[in-house]
Amino acid sequence: MQYKDYYQIMGLSRSANQAEIKRAYRKLARKYHPDVSKEPDAEAKFKELGEAYEVLKDPQKRAAYDKLGSNWKAGEDFSPPPKWDEGFEFRGGGFTGGDANAFSAFFAQLFGRDGFRPADQVPHGFRVRGQDSHAKIYIDLEDSIQGATRNISLSTPEMDAQGRVQIKHRNLNIKIPKGVKPGQHIRLAGQGDPGLGDGKSGDLLLEIAFNNHPLYRVSGTDIYLDLPVTPWEARLGAKIKIPTPVGTVDLKIPPHSEQGTKLRLKGHGLPAKTPGDFYVVLQIALPPAHSEEAKAAYQKMQHEFDFNPRVSLGV
Structure with missing residues (x-):
């Protein structure tokens, strides 16, 4: 996926205010509109311009885009930095114009095709409920297993009197x-957003994501651990201790186990009405052969075992 420099597309500096963005769009839209333009690539440029304007005219999308930094160049291979959207609060959101499905894969990777849904039109009156806001937060696996109270920091883009985006921060328990x-x-x-008049404030919806864990990975309600075992533990069987998110447990490795053998601890996954399971995936680890004694042990195995692991390949 290629990075798109929306400021370059619109011929703007990163410090441009909203009035400058609007003027640049109007000027370029007239130049590249397919109905009037004689430029050979007018339609493609017009779509690209519309995508850039969709992001830069919206304070929330622009602030999120700016968070990626300015070190990328247009056309470079790109993937969003890990957790780039953590704690970024989107109020209302929505596609404010154009067809989101016509936008690039770069846009979809950052904002989704149907994310940031348009806010409802606010009716006249004095009891208008505030809009809901959205943010993504990252928690530890252990927080989900045990429950927890955490302090989080949220960043919200707002427009100042000069039409420039300012970031406000707030902390919540x-x-x-x-x-x-x-x-x-x-x-x-x-x-969420405050209401109008006596209207109630909207709600804040926090989307949950897990921090990468050094030991475990999660799929649905199941938890997986890649467990290193010795060749003799796998082949002869063994009883060993293994880590889990709630402490160590004893695990019996059956004899004749293979690389990738999956062992299940039922109900030891994420808590739920039907709790998930904890899976141990065996990874056979070979001892090093750094000493002469270790090399001799491997040579003895080579002579004593009539073993060709490539028989199934016909060689």
């Missing part, structure tokens, strides 16, 4: 319920 999974949301009532 939140309760993380047991068993929450990646992709699920925690709803904080009344923490």
